[in-house]
Amino acid sequence: MGKQEQNNGEAVRLFETREARFRGIYRVFASTIMVGICLIWFYRLKNIIPRTTGYHDDHQPAEGRRWAWIGMFMAEVGFGLYWIITQSVRWSLIHFYPFKERLSNRYENMLPGMDIFVCTADPIMEPPTLVINTVLSAMSYNYPPEKLSVYVSDDGGSEFTFYSLLEASHFSKRWIPFCKRFNIEPRAPEAYFSQHYSSSLQDNKFAQEWLVIKKLYEDMKNRIELAVEAGKVPEEARKQHKGFSEWNLNIKKNDHQPIVQILIDGRDTSEVNNEGSRLPTLVYMAREKRPNWPHNFKAGAMNALIRVSSEITNAPFILNLDCDMYSNNADTIQEILCFFMDEKKGDEFAFVQFPQYYNNTTKNDVYANVCAAANEVELAGVGGYGAALYCGTGCFHRRESLSGEKYSKGNRFQWNTEAKRNEGKSVNDLEKSSKVLASCCYEKGTQWGKEMGLMYGCPVEDIVTGLAIQCRGWKSVHYNAERKAFLGVAPTTLEVSLVQHKRWSEGMSQIFLSKYCPFIYGHGRIKLGAQMGYSIYLLWAPISLPVLFYVIVPSLCLLKGISLFPEVSSPWFLPFAYVFVAKNVFSALEAMNCGSTLKGWWNLQRMWLIRRTSSYFIAFLDIIKRKLGLSETTFALTDKVVTEDVSKRYEQEIMEFGSSSLMFTILATLALLNLFTLVGGIMKILMDFDSKALEQLILQIVLCGIIVVVNFPVYQALFIRRDKGCIPSSLMLKSVVLASLLCLVPLY
Numbered sequence: 001m002g003k004q005e006q007n008n009g010e011a012v013r014l015f016e017t018r019e020a021r022f023r024g025i026y027r028v029f030a031s032t033i034m035v036g037i038c039l040i041w042f043y044r045l046k047n048i049i050p051r052t053t054g055y056h057d058d059h060q061p062a063e064g065r066r067w068a069w070i071g072m073f074m075a076e077v078g079f080g081l082y083w084i085i086t087q088s089v090r091w092s093l094i095h096f097y098p099f100k101e102r103l104s105n106r107y108e109n110m111l112p113g114m115d116i117f118v119c120t121a122d123p124i125m126e127p128p129t130l131v132i133n134t135v136l137s138a139m140s141y142n143y144p145p146e147k148l149s150v151y152v153s154d155d156g157g158s159e160f161t162f163y164s165l166l167e168a169s170h171f172s173k174r175w176i177p178f179c180k181r182f183n184i185e186p187r188a189p190e191a192y193f194s195q196h197y198s199s200s201l202q203d204n205k206f207a208q209e210w211l212v213i214k215k216l217y218e219d220m221k222n223r224i225e226l227a228v229e230a231g232k233v234p235e236e237a238r239k240q241h242k243g244f245s246e247w248n249l250n251i252k253k254n255d256h257q258p259i260v261q262i263l264i265d266g267r268d269t270s271e272v273n274n275e276g277s278r279l280p281t282l283v284y285m286a287r288e289k290r291p292n293w294p295h296n297f298k299a300g301a302m303n304a305l306i307r308v309s310s311e312i313t314n315a316p317f318i319l320n321l322d323c324d325m326y327s328n329n330a331d332t333i334q335e336i337l338c339f340f341m342d343e344k345k346g347d348e349f350a351f352v353q354f355p356q357y358y359n360n361t362t363k364n365d366v367y368a369n370v371c372a373a374a375n376e377v378e379l380a381g382v383g384g385y386g387a388a389l390y391c392g393t394g395c396f397h398r399r400e401s402l403s404g405e406k407y408s409k410g411n412r413f414q415w416n417t418e419a420k421r422n423e424g425k426s427v428n429d430l431e432k433s434s435k436v437l438a439s440c441c442y443e444k445g446t447q448w449g450k451e452m453g454l455m456y457g458c459p460v461e462d463i464v465t466g467l468a469i470q471c472r473g474w475k476s477v478h479y480n481a482e483r484k485a486f487l488g489v490a491p492t493t494l495e496v497s498l499v500q501h502k503r504w505s506e507g508m509s510q511i512f513l514s515k516y517c518p519f520i521y522g523h524g525r526i527k528l529g530a531q532m533g534y535s536i537y538l539l540w541a542p543i544s545l546p547v548l549f550y551v552i553v554p555s556l557c558l559l560k561g562i563s564l565f566p567e568v569s570s571p572w573f574l575p576f577a578y579v580f581v582a583k584n585v586f587s588a589l590e591a592m593n594c595g596s597t598l599k600g601w602w603n604l605q606r607m608w609l610i611r612r613t614s615s616y617f618i619a620f621l622d623i624i625k626r627k628l629g630l631s632e633t634t635f636a637l638t639d640k641v642v643t644e645d646v647s648k649r650y651e652q653e654i655m656e657f658g659s660s661s662l663m664f665t666i667l668a669t670l671a672l673l674n675l676f677t678l679v680g681g682i683m684k685i686l687m688d689f690d691s692k693a694l695e696q697l698i699l700q701i702v703l704c705g706i707i708v709v710v711n712f713p714v715y716q717a718l719f720i721r722r723d724k725g726c727i728p729s730s731l732m733l734k735s736v737v738l739a740s741l742l743c744l745v746p747l748y
């Protein structure tokens with residue numbers, strides 16, 4: 001390598017990009033589907049006022065059929081256009097590969113500072129032990145500790161979170177040297193100790209140490225859990241740190257003064273770990289909250305963190321983590337610096353986003369949390385246009401771009417390779433000046449939340465902020481590392497998963513309808529492919545409408561004997577069959593190529609249907625309400641703790657219903673409707689011995705049949721299961737009544 005470096009005269013790149021394989025073949029294949037879609041549209045248009053010949057000549061309700069037909073056409077136009085949009089990301093897929101050895105050779109002693117932000121919001125839904133696991137994994141990166149700082153934002157304003165951080169700061173003195181000496185992974189103790197067992201240890205010295213550290217961890221965990229249970233931090237711990245005095249006033253989650261406490265001051269050379277090497281800085285922050293000040297949820301927390309960290313360490317790079325996501329690879333920082341520090345392209349990059357993976361996914365991923373193809377194809381594809389989406393966690397930012405600066409060509413960034421020293425300022429001084437930055441009124445009259453920092457007013461602050469950064473001229477990277485860089489906690493019940501998707505789809509479609517619509521705001525600023533790529537996500541909510549139509553109307557028409565598709569013997573049958581089969585076979589192959597199982601793909605199809613008909617549809621209604629000024633932005637936090645009963649069912653991949661939310665009513669009603677119409681429709685044909693009808697209705701029977709098969713777990717939860725996760729009988733009654741009423745709707 002060194003030789004080549006000399007020969008070329010110019011520096012060797014720190015990363016490379018590679019085009020995905022088989023792109024040519026894919027383009028041909030995609031074109032055939034496009035032809036199929038056009039044929040379908042043409043067929044619908046050509047037959048828009050259907051001739052009244054053939055089957056049901058005299059008694060087929062013509063008007064009803066006409067409207068159903070127009071609806072089908074519109075739904076298919078919707079699907080087709082959406083499909084076209086999803087092609088943007090597959091058309092020119094690019095992958096990134098960093099060379100971290102080259103980075104180490106070249107910049108060993110010139111590495112920049114790194115500030116790591118961890119957000120938490122509620123000590124019950126996000127237990128303090130979860131938070132400190134993330135914090136400990138971040139503190140033990142293979143990175144010079146004097147350049148590393150971890151900031152925790154606690155929107156719960158909880159003494160217990162503070163207490164557990166204090167405990168973690170002590171434990172880190174043993175944990176970090178242990179991690180580094182034996183080079184263990186992952187460096188979140190909970191995950192590490194649950195994956196490795198002492199019996200498998202070969203090395204004696206390691207085994208001894210292992211047992212000691214494990215004991216230390218468990219003792220610490222017990223102390224924290226006991227304190228939470230007792231509702232009181234032990235007195236002797238309270239005496240250890242002045243910071244506890246902040247809670248003397250008996251503060252409330254949504255009403256308290258700003259709190260900033262530096263638990264470990266990285267400048268302090270006496271703050272050393274067990275082996276005498278330095279420790280990373282560790283800061284606790286709970287920004288000021290007052291009932292009449294909007295706090296803007298996570299975006300508000302992140303902006304306060306940006307300011308507070310600029311006062312204390314001001315590192316040029318920032319890693320943003322949610323408290324439920326630990327680092328799974330201790331070398332990640334070196335890898336992403338290959339992008340940022342590349343001599344040729346590095347200065348363009350605002351952020352590097354890693355895909356979200358989880359440490360609690362089951363084999364077939366029953367709630368389709370991972371969606372391998374989305375990570376490896378779709379998100380990577382948008383990244384191929386230089387516009388990877390910012391997904392809120394597992395993302396490394398350049399401080400300038402996150403704070404709102406525009407990109408300007410030729411602007412070469414010089415950063416201090418030493419962390420900000422703040423000579424002469426004591427910890428107390430720093431805490432005092434930081435508190436001002438974390439107060440409610442600090443942002444008044446500033447650009448924070450608009451042009452600076454993360455943007456306010458949207459439940460997906462991350463996506464809209466990333467888009468705004470790109471529209472200021474920056475590029476971003478989607479990097480799917482070979483060893484997963486971060487692992488988070490995925491929802492383990494259907495309801496939590498649907499609530500999360502509702503927040504996402506609502507937030508994203510809000511962006512589409514706002515001035516930040518990628519086709520308008522992004523026009524001329526980001527590539528057309530990137531605008532389309534964004535829209536795959538921003539159109540989640542409206543795509544629920546054609547899906548709902550397709551799930552309800554063809555089935556109802558089947559029951560009434562109204563044919564909406566060409567008959568089997570007609571040549572027009574072919575485009576329908578081809579598009580449907582080819583698209584699904586391809587998506588299954590793509591998913592399996594990305595590491596999903598066939599059953600995992602099947603589960604994804606089910607979740608696809610469930611989300612679109614429930615979460616996305618309700619989100620769509622809420623967006624309309626919001627446009628009419630009837631509702632405000634909220635952020636429904638996802639619960640990270642479940643009872644043992646529930647988590648057992650999750651392990652067994654049994655779907656968890658068990659509550660009577662509106663989403664489940666919709667879901668059960670649609671499932672029953674399709675069951676009724678399928679049975680009713682087939683019986684009618686059989687009783688009439690009507691082979692012509694069978695031929696005309698076969699596609700509807702297939703469609704309805706597939707919906708029924710997909711919904712199998714719903715019927716199980718309605719009629720067969722008796723555990724706590726089944727559908728309550730009140731909801732069952734409600735949905736039976738609703739589905740029957742729908743079946744009675746006359747179609748004239």
Ligand SMILES: O=c1ccn([C@@H]2O[C@H](COP(=O)(O)OP(=O)(O)O[C@H]3O[C@H](CO)[C@@H](O)[C@H](O)[C@H]3O)[C@@H](O)[C@H]2O)c(=O)[nH]1
Nearest residue numbers: 119120121155297298301322323392393459460500637638
């Ligand atoms: O008022 C709030 C609400 C949330 N959070 C934090 O935001 C993070 C994400 O919340 P979570 O309930 O876990 O939501 P998810 O759906 O898992 O989050 C995904 O979607 C969010 C946008 O909707 C992004 O912000 C997240 O990074 C992304 O992981 C967590 O660390 C929370 O502690 C706050 O700090 N303050």
Ligand SMILES: [Mn+2]
Nearest residue numbers: 322324489638
């Ligand atoms: Mn989360």
